[in-house]
Amino acid sequence: MSRSAELFSAAQKHIPGGVNSPVRAFRSVGGTPIFIERAQGAYLYDVDGKAYIDYVGSWGPMITGHADPEILAAVRERLDYGLSYGAPTALETHMADLLCELVPSMEMVRMVNSGTEATMSALRLARGYTKRDKIVKFEGCYHGHSDSLLVKAGSGALTFGEPNSPGVPADLAQHTLTLSFNDSQQVKDCFARLGDQIAAVIVEPVAGNMNCIPPEAEFLQTLREVCDTSGSLLIFDEVMTGFRVALGGAQAHYGITPDLTTLGKIVGGGLPVGAFGGKAEVMRHISPLGPVYQAGTLSGNPLAMAAGLALLNKIRQPGFHQQLSNKTEQLCQGLQTRAQAAGVPFLTQNVGAMFGLFFTDAPQVTSFDEATQCHLESFNRFFHLMLDAGVYLAPSAYEAGFISSAHTETEIQATLQAAEQAFKQL
Numbered sequence: 001m002s003r004s005a006e007l008f009s010a011a012q013k014h015i016p017g018g019v020n021s022p023v024r025a026f027r028s029v030g031g032t033p034i035f036i037e038r039a040q041g042a043y044l045y046d047v048d049g050k051a052y053i054d055y056v057g058s059w060g061p062m063i064t065g066h067a068d069p070e071i072l073a074a075v076r077e078r079l080d081y082g083l084s085y086g087a088p089t090a091l092e093t094h095m096a097d098l099l100c101e102l103v104p105s106m107e108m109v110r111m112v113n114s115g116t117e118a119t120m121s122a123l124r125l126a127r128g129y130t131k132r133d134k135i136v137k138f139e140g141c142y143h144g145h146s147d148s149l150l151v152k153a154g155s156g157a158l159t160f161g162e163p164n165s166p167g168v169p170a171d172l173a174q175h176t177l178t179l180s181f182n183d184s185q186q187v188k189d190c191f192a193r194l195g196d197q198i199a200a201v202i203v204e205p206v207a208g209n210m211n212c213i214p215p216e217a218e219f220l221q222t223l224r225e226v227c228d229t230s231g232s233l234l235i236f237d238e239v240m241t242g243f244r245v246a247l248g249g250a251q252a253h254y255g256i257t258p259d260l261t262t263l264g265k266i267v268g269g270g271l272p273v274g275a276f277g278g279k280a281e282v283m284r285h286i287s288p289l290g291p292v293y294q295a296g297t298l299s300g301n302p303l304a305m306a307a308g309l310a311l312l313n314k315i316r317q318p319g320f321h322q323q324l325s326n327k328t329e330q331l332c333q334g335l336q337t338r339a340q341a342a343g344v345p346f347l348t349q350n351v352g353a354m355f356g357l358f359f360t361d362a363p364q365v366t367s368f369d370e371a372t373q374c375h376l377e378s379f380n381r382f383f384h385l386m387l388d389a390g391v392y393l394a395p396s397a398y399e400a401g402f403i404s405s406a407h408t409e410t411e412i413q414a415t416l417q418a419a420e421q422a423f424k425q426l
């Protein structure tokens with residue numbers, strides 16, 4: 001029995017499913033999750049001493065690789081000053097200033113502790129500001145696990161086929177309207193009927209929780225237009241895309257300005273952080289300036305701010321995102337060539353340094369329905385063949401993949417070599 005298997009067995013005694021977040025359990029791909037001992041650069045090392053080239057990157061934050069010496073140094077430097085004060089620090093102002101400089105639409109920002117908190121709070125703000133209850137989300141988009149947003153959600157909720165979680169009151173879910181991603185006409189029809197009741201549209205501008213699905217040309221523009229016409233707020237959930245598809249996120253990449261933006265992952269450099277922000281006129285409705293309540297004992301935690309600031313300052317260097325994007329293209333094209341050579345129906349899609357792998361003969365995948373029609377069994381076999389060969393992909397066919405600046409030519413070539421063998425064995 002491997003050490004990972006032993007630890008997984010022990011974990012299940014007191015932790016539901018042995019994990020603290022469902023996708024980690026490998027339920028979708030089958031088998032035993034690997035338990036991690038440490039990580040460095042592009043590599044994870046498991047408790048059995050095996051190394052893996054990592055394309056999960058803690059689900060996004062580790063964009064400069066694991067245990068980045070500059071981030072660790074920034075955290076170490078703060079460590080001796082104490083861990084948390086529950087009172088303001090200058091670090092928080094540095095972070096707010098930097099976020100408002102980097103993300104084009106942000107005039108004010110509030111720090112929280114996770115992506116879930118960021119989207120939950122942004123929604124409450126949108127509802128409080130507009131004095132409306134209904135929200136629009138898109139099928140297969142995941143925005144964390146708050147009640148209003150766990151309706152036809154992606155990620156683990158999709159993997160387990162439980163899109164509507166028990167425990168979410170029907171009274172609340174009825175205020176969440178779920179439309180099809182990339183269906184602009186459906187959006188227009190919905191707003192023609194209900195526009196004056198809709199507080200906000202929340203969207204992953206590049207969907208990353210039902211694999212990786214870019215927005216079609218007019219989709220985000222349509223969202224902007226219907227929100228403008230009906231006085232609803234447009235919320236870009238950039239928890240995943242923020243600082244990844246471009247320095248200024250998907251809003252900079254596509255040139256669409258949301259009213260509110262939610263952030264997470266990279267903004268904390270690997271420590272638990274989220275943020276939401278946007279137009280000052282809207283943000284002024286948040287407590288203590290306004291009546292919409294939102295708070296957090298550990299929000300703006302000094303260690304988390306130090307890690308996030310160090311990471312953001314590192315990745316704002318000119319050329320960083322272009323290089324990462326080029327690397328992602330190289331990986332995706334390399335995979336596609338090798339699948340084709342092996343006669344395996346296979347497609348990759350990427351926006352910047354965020355990518356998706358699809359076992360399908362479709363020329364593109366643009367919606368939740370198309371994503372769920374891909375061949376799940378092929379993905380699962382591919383996943384395990386790659387894992388055996390020392391490549392750690394997201395353990396679900398419905399998650400985006402992430403690359404880091406620590407992935408060099410050596411890791412990309414090793415990944416492509418492993419994939420060549422895996423495709424042949426499918």
Ligand code: PMP
Pocket residue numbers: 059114115116117119142143144145155204208209237238239240264265274
């Ligand atoms: N929004 C998006 C787009 C996400 O991808 C995620 C998590 N992967 C969340 C929100 C929730 O973030 P967290 O897991 O930090 O609560």
